[in-house]
Amino acid sequence: MSKSQHKAKKRNLFIVGILAFFIVIAFFISMNTGYIKLSPTEVIQTFFGYGNEKQQLILFEFRLPRIVIAVLVGMGLAVSGCILQGISRNALADPGILGINAGAGLAVMLFISFFPSTTAVPIFLLPILAFLGAGLTAIIIYTLAYKRHEGISPMRLVLTGVAIAAGISSVMIVLTLRLSPENYQFVATWLAGSIWGSNWKFVLSLLPWILILIPFVFTKARVLNVLNLGDLTATGLGASIEKERRVLLAAAVGLAGASVSISGGIGFVGLIAPHLARQLVGSRHQFLIPASALAGGLLVLVADTIGRWILQPSEIPAGIVVAVIGAPYFLYLLSRLKE
Template identity: 85%
Template sequence: MSKAYLTEKQRKSNRRNLFIIYGLGLLIITFFIISMNTGFIRLSPIEVIQTLFGQGTDKQQLILYEFRLPRIVISILVGMGLAISGCILQGISRNALADPGIIGINAGAGLAVMLFISFFPSTTAVPVFLLPVLAFSGAGITAIIIYVLAYKRDEGISPMRLILTGVAIAAGISSAMIVLTLRLSPENYQFVATWLAGSIWGSNWKFVLSLLPWILILIPFVYSKARVLNVLNLGDLTATGLGTSIEKERRLLLAAAVALAGASVSVSGGIGFVGLIGPHLARQLVGSRHQFLIPAAALTGGLLVLIADTIGRSILQPSEIPAGIVVAVIGAPYFLYLLSRLKD
């Protein structure tokens, strides 16, 4: 009787979680439509629908297909990538404050991109499809340094030591990037300033195609590791007892987190806190089982960046506020709130 009750209870929980995930998907579709109508040049919902069905004017098609749709799609993909990266880092470190931006992975990716573009006379000379690879390299080297410094043979990875090491590395990289800006041309300096603020600068279909394979390959891979993440949350001793190769799985998942963060940062700039807020909000909605947490975090992150970019494009027209600043306005207080809840 008890087993049957628990099974029925679990089924209700699963149905509820699926309903929430579908609801998040509908919210993304809703804000997708709102974002298509938002901008310096207004398009009414009817004009958007007509343009989507090929009945709009040349001007409307240019605005929608060449400017707005790529940026909207990139916003969603970037949010998904950063949120899943944060979800992985929180899972493997068992630390509620783990985030690719806070622990320096985003900064490492940014430094690699910045070093590369500093040797080009124009940002248009940067090969689009090479950017995610460069960002992954920078993020990967940074993650290795953080992992080595935070690791102790007898204790493994201490969650607090991981965060503190990452914060220190991020501060050092940020200082190096400030020094590097002194040798940039005015054009590249403007690009770097925009990038650091977290603007969705890669807003054409080439950047969508450069980011899309990373998202399509890595998110299903991470989802396939949902059970592993569930086991890792039980602690190292329990995970080892259940036959999990802890360090091997951690390294694989860390590589996936680094790749997702690096690829996302390469086209969006320094957008922070998405990897922190997305998983936390998703956890509040669907619980800590990664079978539901991973898709919920992806949708929450995509929705967050999409809303932030839409607000940034509309609040001070014709000027724009970078999405990273809008997210930071939300993320910084939320980060302080999480800090206040941590036990000593």
């Protein structure tokens, strides 16, 4: 390793550490944010087991699960977007824009329409059902966007994803007509991107997907680096392009589907976080993947905290806060692509 490469590695590790530090800071700020106020001293005392019964209930049963879920969801969506951008070489690839989130949402909505979602077993089934819905959607998009002698065109991929997402959204609107008022209210909140799963059962249902798939994707960092060089170069270097692409696509679908099943329709995280990480640590996926995960976790956590704070005692769903940031950024990226 040359001196410049060693210096760049140290710099990137430092940036990753800074992102992790910001998450810790946001974590403590979020614990102190809510309708019932807890001072920073009370938060620290309660966190280490010295709070009263009311403070422990607020912190450990209401706020902490939601905070952990926000971080995990942000990581899952960000790494999913990072994978999709890598395998498609498309700067606009994102599980929300490509319709994968919509497919996961449709599966969850169908489940909620026919079954209760309050018992433990359905909660653990939600990520699996979302994975199946997202997977089927991804297969359809991949098939329609792929041409035998051309591969996947970045623009064709985006346009196909947008069209599929629009079709799924129409189906979901029709399905809302048969929902009970209680389920309709839940679905409306879910579609807005609210962190609705706010107890430890939801954390446990999402955690295995994050702990298994993100490390797996990290082991494929060199493959993603090679795929970014183009199909001809990657083939020349001995990579099995289509096989690796399908495996990585399955991982991206799993991360997005599991995250959406708990968080609802939060868009743009998979677009913003990888781009921010790429600006900070470059395009090598050994650093880009962890930086994207941390940036995504930080983004969703901050968005959820702002949503809980800005209109107390009411809340703004995290998905709306992210969209306020993400929509202008998406238009900015489109303008750059035209240039």
